Amino acid sequence: MQVTETLNEGLKRGYAITVTAAELDEKVNEKLVEAQPEVEMKGFRKGKVPMALLKKQFGQRLIGEAMQEAVDGAMNKHFEDSGDRPALQPDVKMTNDEWKEGDDVNVEMSYEALPEIPEVDFSGVELEKLVVKAEEEAVTEALTNLADTAKEFEAREDGAAAEDGDQVVIDFVGRIDGEAFEGGAGDDYPLTLGSNSFIPGFEEQLIGAKAGEEKDVTVSFPEEYGAEHLAGKEAVFSCTVKEVKAPKAAEINDELATKFGADDLDALKAQITERLEAEYAGAARAVMKRALLDKLDTLVSFDLPPSLVEAEAKQIAHQLWHEENPEVEGHDHPEIETTDEHNALAERRVRLGLLLAELGQKAEVEVTDAEMTQAIMAQARQYPGQERQFFEFIQQNAQMQQQLRAPLFEDKVVDHIIEQAKVTEKEISKDDLQKAVEALDEE
Template sequence: MQVTETLNDGLKRGYEITVPGSELDEKVTQKLQEAQPEVQMKGFRKGKVPLPLLKKQFGPRLMGEAMQETVDGAMSKHFEETGDRPALQPDVKMTNEDWKEGDDIVVSMTYEKLPDIPEVDFGDVELETLKVAATDEAVDEALASLAETAQTFEAKEGAAEDGDQVVIDFKGFVDGEPFEGGEAEDYPLTLGSNSFIPGFEEQLVGATAGEDREVNVSFPEDYQAEHLAGKEARFEVAVKEVKKPAKAEVDDELAKRFGADDLDALKTQIRERLEAEYVGAARQVTKRRLLDALDGKVDFDLPPSLEEAEAKQIAHQLWHEEHPEVQGHDHGEIEVTDEHRKLAGRRVRLGLLLAEVGRKAEIQVSDAEMTQAVMNQARQYPGQERQFFEFVQQNAQARQQIQAPLFEDKVVDYVLELAKVDEKEVSKEELQEAMESLEDA
């Protein structure tokens, strides 16, 4: 086997691999000899079928296997000898397309290799982490917010206003005929909730208990029931009660509504939740500050394919953030700007650095950690947890998407252990400012 370099430009590499036809023929013969004792064929005893006959019948298929194994072996040997690690799957093509049995195989292989990552003295990295305590004031604010969400409604005299609740019977008609799903009794509707067809709730503002009203609306063009989309509808509405919101009292009864034994227990739960939120937010700030520090310490060539792929991903993500109304991906090509490429360069550089640090430190994501992460994500699909587990098990890309952030966080923890880290106590407002600065950067 002969390997000849054809390209050496930055991180781009190209090679021509030539495998002698005699080597392939030997490999095929070896495979036939290994299988011969178990082969049965009409007219011959088991294991006594002549090699020429076996080669005639099974040779073409075994030749394909031998070619693949030989090329794969040549690639593995090349990467082992050179130490190159391809950034993406190498592009491998057979160049002599008119190949016939007995000819040499000539294969071209091109790839971009991962760069050599310089060593970083993490002991020189100085960081300040933020710590926030869950104050009594913060707990009281959270309690007040819970009380608002737990509001009830009580009977009210007079006309209904936005925010009030009306208990109604209604019946809807399209083209003069009742339609399925357009009728209900004793339905509690909060005015201003926008839970009904646009225009419906507004026409009940000012209604009083015992009043009958006619409501005329048009179903949206994109209404989920296609037979009603864009249609005009008339509703006969009987207003049975008008109620005003009643704020829940912050007491033991409120606590029980949220699953706590009493108010003190609810306060403890809230304090623990707030502290966990503060820790998570502070972690994001610390991680960003660490990455900023590392970005200023390393500089090396980047594989163009990785950089361009990341730039396209960033452009696509930002475009969808600016156009949230577009759900699909049939929006055509999205322009990749210099700003996208700059951000992509940073992400790829830091990603390669952290990957190399993790590789050298032999950092691994355990099976238990992966299982826990999959379980956490599966909870986002109530009733479909089993299907989600099966999807992840069968999809290597899905597993990688779950594993990658786990690995990165473990590498970040490793680096923080080596860096000089000071803790600073701040208020939740200062932490919020720090978080907002991440969004602006």
Template sequence: MQVTETLNDGLKRTYAITVTAAELEEKVNAKLAEARPEIEMKGFRKGKVPMPLLKKQYGQRLLGETMQEAIDGAMSEHFEQTGDRPAMQPQVKMTNEDWSEGDDVQVEMSYEKLPDVPEIDASAITLEKLVVKADESAVDEALAQLAENAQDFNDRAEDAAAVDGDQIVIDFLGKVDGEAFEGGAAEDYPLVLGSGSFIPGFEEQLLGLKAGDEKAVEVTFPEEYGAEHLAGKAAVFDVTVKAVKEPVAAAIDDELAKKFGAEDLDALKGQIRDRLEAEYTGAARQVMKRALLDALDGLVSFDLPPALVEAEAKQIAHQLWHEENPDVHDHNHDTIEPSEEHQKLAERRVRLGLLLADIGQKAEVEVTDQEMTQAVMAQARQYPGQERAFFDFVRQNTQMQQQLRAPIFEDKVIDHIVAGAVVTEKEITKDELQAAVEALDEE
């Protein structure tokens, strides 16, 4: 077997691999000899079938297997000897397309190798860790929001008209083409006006009504409505208003605290303070992470595999196009060509991705089974009632496993680098932190 380099240009490599006919025949004969003792054939005792007959019967199939094994073996040996790591799956093709049995097999293997990533000195990196304390005003604001969420509704005066935010209690009967439809009727239904829980246009027509009023509400079901037999159809709802109630925020006291599982108001305030500071810490981490990535991006420079950059640029362009065109949910659209800005962002992502992967590998950073289980459980909560099916899907899908593992690995590598960097703390206000987070989206 011969492996000859034919291209060495930057990170691009091409090799010509030749597997001789003699090698193939030797390997096929070895396979037949190994299997012969167990082979039975009419007219011959077990293990006594002549080799020429075995070769005639099984030779073609074994030849194909042997060719593939030989090529795979040559590739594995090549990567082991050179230390090259292909950025993407190598491209392999036969170059003697007129090959026939008895000829040498000639194959061309092309790939882009991963670059050698330079070492970095984490101690040369200076970072600022933002610290925000949850002050009383922030806690009071959160308490007021909880009280609003736990609000009750009290009856308005008998002749009071319903306004946005009021709860009205109604009976209704919906009809399409004069016929009532399943699920289109209810009695004593409490509806908060402005909640958007009914068909668009329904709640707005109830504004200004009073207890005892009746109204025929005319609406059209959305084209994308879940029930196909109603989608896009015009409907009339006969509505009777039975009560109009105004919202009343719950009192901020021990009773409110107990509604949210706390022993008393002081305990609830403590929980809120802990939650707020955890949120601040998470936001501050994102700011420091961006600063670290910016610092790393300025510290290193090395060749990037063009195929990786191209694939990343296309993905960025495609994703941003869908964000700008949220009504398009499929991929039946023209090809999105990456811009120069997409290309630069792709280069940054690929460079930082390779750098973090290299640092993590050298530092022996690993994602534990427990961390993976927690990540899967967090994702599974998005599919209530289908958690088991989601677990099975992840277990059988290596690509999904990698998608869950990658951000965990990256965060652990970030922590590893931060541990070696020079970090100073700076206490700021909640508003200053919010401004710093918003600035991340603008960059």
């Protein structure tokens, strides 16, 4: 078997592979010898069929298999000997199209090699870790919001008109063209005005209503309403207002704390403080991670496989186009041209992706099964009632597993780098952290 280099320009590689007819014949014979003990044929005992007869009977169908194995073996040996790692699946094609049994097999293989990644000393990398303490004002605001979710409603005085934010208890029947429709009626329904839980325009028409009053509410179902037989149609709801209640916020005390699983108010405040500071820490880490990636982007330089950059640029252009054209859900649209901006962003992503992958491999960074399970469960929570089906879907889909594993791996590599860098803490306000986070989206 011969492997001859035909191209070596930058990261592009080309090789001519020749599998001689004798080598191919030998491989076919090996397969026949391996299969001989199990072959049964009329007139011969099991395992006693002559090789010549076996070759005549099965040799032709084994040639393709032997050819594939020979080429694969040559490729694997080449990568093992050269140390090359292809950026994408190598392009392999047979060049002697009129091949016949007894001819050598000539194959061309071309690929782009992954570049050599230079060693990087991170001890000189300086990073700033933003620290935000949960101020009393933020804790109080969170407590107030909790109290609002735990609010109750008290009956207003007789004859009081319902105000925005009040709760009205109503019986209602909806009709379209005078005919009641399924799902359009309810009794003793507690509706909070301003909650936008009913069809747009419904709640506003009940402002000013009083207990004991009957009122017709006329609304139109949205064009995109879930039930097709109702979408876009005008309906009249006959409503009977049975009660009008004013909201009463829960008091911020130990009793409120117990409603949210805390022993007392101090314990609830401590929980809120911890949660807020965890949120701040997560946002601050995103800011520091971006700063680190910016430094890495200028710290190292190496050739990039053009095919990877091109594929990434196309994906970026495609994603941005759909963000600008959200009404187009499918992909049956004209081809989207990449711009210099797309290409520059693609180069950055490919460079950082290759660098982080190399650093992670050298540091033996691994994503554990427990970390993967946690990530899958976090995604599954987005599909209430279908968590089990989602979990099973991910387990059977290698591509989806990789999509979940990639960001976990990247974050662990980033943490590994941060441990080696010079990190100084800087305490700032929540507002300044918010500005720093907003700046990430603007870049």
